[in-house]
Amino acid sequence: MRIAVIGSGSVGCYYGAKLAQCGHDVRFLMRRDLEAVRRSGLTIKSCDGDFQLKAAAFGDPGEIGQVDLVICALKATAIDDAERLIRPCLGQHTRVLALMNGLGIEDRFVEWFGPERVFGGMAFVCINRGEPGVVHHLAYGRVAFGHYLDDLKQVEEMAKLFADAGIETMVRPSLRQARWEKLMWNIPFSTLTVTAGGVTTHEIINDPGLKQMAWALMQETGQAGNAHGCAIDIAVMTRKMMSNTLTMPPYRPSMLIDYQNKQPLEVEAILGEPVRQAAAVGVPVPTIEAQYRLTSFLDRLNRGEISVSQSRW
């Protein structure tokens, strides 16, 4: 199968490399790593065993040409570039997988490309970029898949493609529910690690006050999701996410890593869109809204978009 990876950060590189390794014709759209990968290939230093790949790296999606599958692994902050970057790779039957964080991503894809070909993927993986051309895969790797129209047969095919490449997969009958359930973890933990001063998940879950706030964020998220037609068992999901986080080693979510690297945060996909979707169905989400206002401000302050006034007093 011919596959284009649009947005070759650590997630795009890792899953693209796994698919290439098992024989697919994978073409990576690269920016930062383009020259390094052309020169020396792509290196995956993985907890499951390192491997190297002579990857097909491109600087322009027009050079990639039409493919069978586009894996879009851009950061959610780059969503406005997605159509321009994906369009040149689309043929009549090309499927598009949004392997991205947050809510509302697939909706944009559907506006551009129609609903039949749009899939969502939720990666549960600890991964980050090293020097150009190198990705560090530290733990986990599972991907959960859904289809925009919840076409289960198509989801199963997509999951099989990844499973055949040695990736742990999950089939989600409802993409919407999968997205909201993932937010039940991301909204508390990705954003509290930032607003609580740059700490790991360990400090959040071991502080009774912040744990209580994480709990409130999970409840509000689940309620908003259910008002949008999901059937989340909020109590069960809350217990599961709390106990998973408690048993995980101290973790810095990608939002915190972005913050510490002074990169733009995925605020709108993780917080802004859920707040707007909750408002649209009249579900109060005051705790999420507080996190949204604070995280959005801290993001802009952190990147110098807001400067602090001199106080005369």
Next chain:
Amino acid sequence: MRIAVIGSGSVGCYYGAKLAQCGHDVRFLMRRDLEAVRRSGLTIKSCDGDFQLKAAAFGDPGEIGQVDLVICALKATAIDDAERLIRPCLGQHTRVLALMNGLGIEDRFVEWFGPERVFGGMAFVCINRGEPGVVHHLAYGRVAFGHYLDDLKQVEEMAKLFADAGIETMVRPSLRQARWEKLMWNIPFSTLTVTAGGVTTHEIINDPGLKQMAWALMQETGQAGNAHGCAIDIAVMTRKMMSNTLTMPPYRPSMLIDYQNKQPLEVEAILGEPVRQAAAVGVPVPTIEAQYRLTSFLDRLNRGEISVSQSRW
């Protein structure tokens, strides 16, 4: 009148000095500034004109002895020391004025000393300490007074004492309402300047998202106050506080100054007690609660009580 000032930070020193200047026998309980004031007196560098005072400074309340009025100007974080420090100054008719921030202060005083003699004072003043023995009074200076039992005659006497010393005063018929109304400013602005990354009131009120959050905090505060028997006109008060803050120069509230100096924050008096009092009457205050959890955590992180885990990932 013989007056003891317990807790001689900038507020205690300033108002004590004004009262001494007009002839009262004011005795200051001091710690940091004790030696400097004994040596060189107390210097008030004030926007209304500088003055100097040969102040009576004591290191132990037992040496102060019984007085007619105790002005307690401790930080709210030192509330547990207040009884021990005030008790030696009390005679049968000694009145006690809590010139402190936050909710629940006078309740503690009443437990210790009974309700008849307890007053609350809310200072609206920009002031801070300079080198030992020096206070910088930068702007404003008004004090609003209430009595624990809302004994208006007694409030008026207290206000007259201060007014005769050249201090702008206000008489508040309901101490409880005065405290909750003051919180309608302190809860948003004292605490958002901390949780939004160390900015002034100017950045808060000029960011649409944080202004919205400040608005939500004011509504919740007013609603909790009204459930406790106040009759706050929340819409009017909100408008007034927003427009006052908009026209003020950029301001660093004392909570932010404490944070930047790595001093303990008045979290319980400004946030914890309002959250508990709201819970007691069943009024939801989710936005205040979020600020409470975050501010409390940031305070402890800032002072090294919490350390950040090494993340393996």
